[in-house]
Amino acid sequence: MTTPALALAGATRRNGFILEVALTMAVGETIAILGPNGAGKTTLLRLVAGLERLESGSLRLAGRTVDDGVSVAAPHRRPIGWVPQDRLVFDHLTVAANVGFSPRATPERTAALIDALDLTGLADRPVGECSGGQAQRVAVARALAADPAVLLLDEPSAALDVESRHLIHRALVADTKPATLLVTHDPVEAATLADRIVIIEDGRVTQEGTPVEIRVRPDTRYAASLAGLNFVDAHARGTMATTAAGTGVVLAEPAAGPVHVVIPPSAVALHTTRPEGSPRNVWQATVTELRPAFDRVRVALDGPLPLVAEVTPDAVDRLGLRPGRSVWAAVKATEVTAHAA
Amino acid sequence: MTAPRTVLAAAGLAFAFLALPVVGLLQRAPWTSLGELLGRPAVAEALMLSLLVSVLAAGVILVLGTPLAWVLARVDIPGRRLLRALVVLPMVLPPVVGGTALLFALGRRGLVGQWLDAWFGLILPFTTAGAVVAATFVALPFYVVAVEGALRLGDDHLEQMAGTLGARPLTVLRRITLPRLLPAIGAGLALAWARALGEFGATITFAGNLPGRTQTLPLATFLALETDPEAALALSLVMLAISLAVLVPLRDRWLPGR
Numbered sequence: 001m002t003t004p005a006l007a008l009a010g011a012t013r014r015n016g017f018i019l020e021v022a023l024t025m026a027v028g029e030t031i032a033i034l035g036p037n038g039a040g041k042t043t044l045l046r047l048v049a050g051l052e053r054l055e056s057g058s059l060r061l062a063g064r065t066v067d068d069g070v071s072v073a074a075p076h077r078r079p080i081g082w083v084p085q086d087r088l089v090f091d092h093l094t095v096a097a098n099v100g101f102s103p104r105a106t107p108e109r110t111a112a113l114i115d116a117l118d119l120t121g122l123a124d125r126p127v128g129e130c131s132g133g134q135a136q137r138v139a140v141a142r143a144l145a146a147d148p149a150v151l152l153l154d155e156p157s158a159a160l161d162v163e164s165r166h167l168i169h170r171a172l173v174a175d176t177k178p179a180t181l182l183v184t185h186d187p188v189e190a191a192t193l194a195d196r197i198v199i200i201e202d203g204r205v206t207q208e209g210t211p212v213e214i215r216v217r218p219d220t221r222y223a224a225s226l227a228g229l230n231f232v233d234a235h236a237r238g239t240m241a242t243t244a245a246g247t248g249v250v251l252a253e254p255a256a257g258p259v260h261v262v263i264p265p266s267a268v269a270l271h272t273t274r275p276e277g278s279p280r281n282v283w284q285a286t287v288t289e290l291r292p293a294f295d296r297v298r299v300a301l302d303g304p305l306p307l308v309a310e311v312t313p314d315a316v317d318r319l320g321l322r323p324g325r326s327v328w329a330a331v332k333a334t335e336v337t338a339h340a341a
Numbered sequence: 342m343t344a345p346r347t348v349l350a351a352a353g354l355a356f357a358f359l360a361l362p363v364v365g366l367l368q369r370a371p372w373t374s375l376g377e378l379l380g381r382p383a384v385a386e387a388l389m390l391s392l393l394v395s396v397l398a399a400g401v402i403l404v405l406g407t408p409l410a411w412v413l414a415r416v417d418i419p420g421r422r423l424l425r426a427l428v429v430l431p432m433v434l435p436p437v438v439g440g441t442a443l444l445f446a447l448g449r450r451g452l453v454g455q456w457l458d459a460w461f462g463l464i465l466p467f468t469t470a471g472a473v474v475a476a477t478f479v480a481l482p483f484y485v486v487a488v489e490g491a492l493r494l495g496d497d498h499l500e501q502m503a504g505t506l507g508a509r510p511l512t513v514l515r516r517i518t519l520p521r522l523l524p525a526i527g528a529g530l531a532l533a534w535a536r537a538l539g540e541f542g543a544t545i546t547f548a549g550n551l552p553g554r555t556q557t558l559p560l561a562t563f564l565a566l567e568t569d570p571e572a573a574l575a576l577s578l579v580m581l582a583i584s585l586a587v588l589v590p591l592r593d594r595w596l597p598g599r
Binding site (some may be wrong): 050075076103142 | 376498499501502503505506507508509510516517520521575
């Protein structure tokens with residue numbers, strides 16, 4: 001097996017918060033780190049960058065131990081590139097001087113990245129004159145110019161214009177050499193750029209897998225929420241799963257023991273009267289919130305099972321949906337999946 | 342907002358109190374003979390000596406004060422609060438006390454002074470070098486406070502960023518910290534230089550009042566007040582002009598807003 005670009009197993013503590021992560025990245029691999037606010041995503045990046053230190057365990061970058069909880073290599077001795085959330089461009093320097101700042105940056109590499117991120121026209125201008133999107137492109141180019149073995153990106157395209165976002169994504173895809181650790185809130189960005197997704201909640205990895213694996217078998221409510229899925233923990237016996245609140249959900253396939261039940265919101269049909277016929281799962285519920293989502297409307301329901309239904313705007317009018325309205329929610333058993341917890 | 346009349350009146354009184362001495366000086370100034378007065382050898386000598394002493398002091402302050410400000414702002418040393426207090430002490434210490442302290446530390450029999458004399462034959466009291474030492478002692482805190490304040494105002498995130506790009510700490514200092522600190526360095530230096538130029542108490546105590554060697558502008562002014570009030574006024578005008586010249590470019594830093 002070749003040397004991993006990053007091998008981390010350890011814990012760090014910061015103001016009482018503990019981050020404990022084991023993570024290995026192959027050369028050229030891109031991992032997206034997803035998680036709620038305050039889960040420890042940024043702390044993880046700062047740990048790899050050398051701005052936080054391990055309390056126990058070890059961190060190896062490109063085969064070299066840079067932190068073993070005792071001796072710690074300073075950031076400038078680590079083969080990394082860091083794009084922090086707040087960009088941190090050197091606004092007393094020009095765009096070109098920013099991109100070529102690293103002692104590891106060659107003039108050729110610097111020029112190529114200025115070109116790739118469409119900064120050529122700005123090269124001799126002070127970064128202070130750049131727009132937010134341009135400054136973020138400078139930050140990405142600067143990190144890539146440092147020829148990192150591990151690239152650390154903290155929400156690189158949050159709140160960016162479409163053009164900058166596209167340029168940054170293209171540059172990241174084009175440079176296949178570094179292993180990339182991408183912190184993001186955006187599941188679409190994660191699915192586009194990452195080979196693997198790691199979900200961190202409350203300082204721990206709660207799930208990791210390919211984007212498809214996580215969409216099909218989410219292990220936590222947060223993981224399910226990335227794809228907008230309904231998620232509930234239940235105990236299965238045959239084709240009947242019972243939630244902690246005592247609500248029964250009929251499953252398509254029999255299962256046994258603790259399970260995660262997943263219901264796509266598009267599978268939740270809403271009716272003003274109790275539906276007749278085929279659906280096995282029918283609950284009476286109250287509409288709590290309506291939220292537009294592209295060409296659909298997401299309807300939050302409070303009932304025996306907290307659910308979100310996705311319906312057309314047309315259905316909202318036809319059923320007279322509004323907060324406080326009482327409706328019947330029906331889900332076919334064939335749409336309900338359950339996997340072992 | 343309309344101010345209560347009593348407040349307005351008190352504020353006006355305070356302003357008049359500050360402005361009146363300047364008006365008094367300008368009103369009595371020997372405008373017509375100014376050129377002749379400043380051209381006198383003794384006056385010109387004091388002027389040149391003051392420039393020499395204050396510029397040398399500013400140089401020492403720049404070279405030693407910048408690292409001190411950086412350490413106080415960025416390095417986690419035990420007892421940092423106490424160190425800060427000691428550094429600004431000369432700002433509140435009566436200059437005569439400062440001069441006396443310098444005498445006991447760097448005088449010929451002083452704590453360090455005796456070794457300076459024995460080892461290097463270096464004697465500071467009653468020399469121009471001594472005047473530089475006295476000026477440096479009282480002016481250094483003004484520079485350190487200005488630069489340290491600017492350093493502490495900004496965080497060290499840009500320095501961290503530069504570090505992750507592979508820049509060594511000294512490179513970070515040279516390419517990130519210092520260039521961004523230039524305005525504060527300039528302001529602090531101007532302030533410290535002006536303070537050094539006006540230094541009186543510590544100089545006369547530690548370096549004496551020797552014409553051509555330690556008799557700087559303020560000392561010459563004080564002396565001239567007895568014998569030649571016209572010359573004292575002329576010298577005062579020079580120092581007023583210098584003070585204004587320092588204040589004007591710095592007004593945006595000290596007097597922000599409209």
